[in-house]
Amino acid sequence: MLCDEQGDICAYPAQLLSRWISFFGDMEGGIRMSEDHRWTIWRDNLTELRQPILDYSLAVLPTLTDLEIAHRRVPSRQLSGLDQLPSELCNACPTELARQTYGTLLKLAAHGQAL
Numbered sequence: 001m002l003c004d005e006q007g008d009i010c011a012y013p014a015q016l017l018s019r020w021i022s023f024f025g026d027m028e029g030g031i032r033m034s035e036d037h038r039w040t041i042w043r044d045n046l047t048e049l050r051q052p053i054l055d056y057s058l059a060v061l062p063t064l065t066d067l068e069i070a071h072r073r074v075p076s077r078q079l080s081g082l083d084q085l086p087s088e089l090c091n092a093c094p095t096e097l098a099r100q101t102y103g104t105l106l107k108l109a110a111h112g113q114a115l
Contacts, residue, residue, distance in 0.1 A: 061105055067098035 002010045002019055010016045025032065062070070071094035078087040090097060 058106075058109075061102070061109060064098050064102055067101050068094045071097045071101075 002016055004010055004015060004019055005022070010019055021032065024030070071090040074087045074090035076087055076091055080086055085097075
């Protein structure tokens with residue numbers, strides 16, 4: 001049972017969702033915004049943080065072995081993060097995920113957005 005801001009019990013899933021969103025938003029100082037607005041902010045930040053000159057060594061990136069070990073260390077039955085990658089998958093396919101992760105990191109580093 002969860003009550004809304006007026007003290008009435010939330011009877012519908014939409015009310016519960018709205019209450020939890022406002023609770024965590026207040027706790028973390030967040031605000032609600034549309035998906036379009038979030039994309040706009042993200043693109044603006046990419047433009048602002050773009051690095052025109054890249055002088056990085058690939059040695060700063062983790063190796064495939066490092067990434068595989070990191071995937072193996074993910075505890076099973078852990079909630080998925082923003083990547084929506086189930087923890088069970090990390091344990092089941094660490095080698096394949098390490099290859100995918102390395103490619104992504106390499107692209108991010110090449111575009112100047114990761115480091």
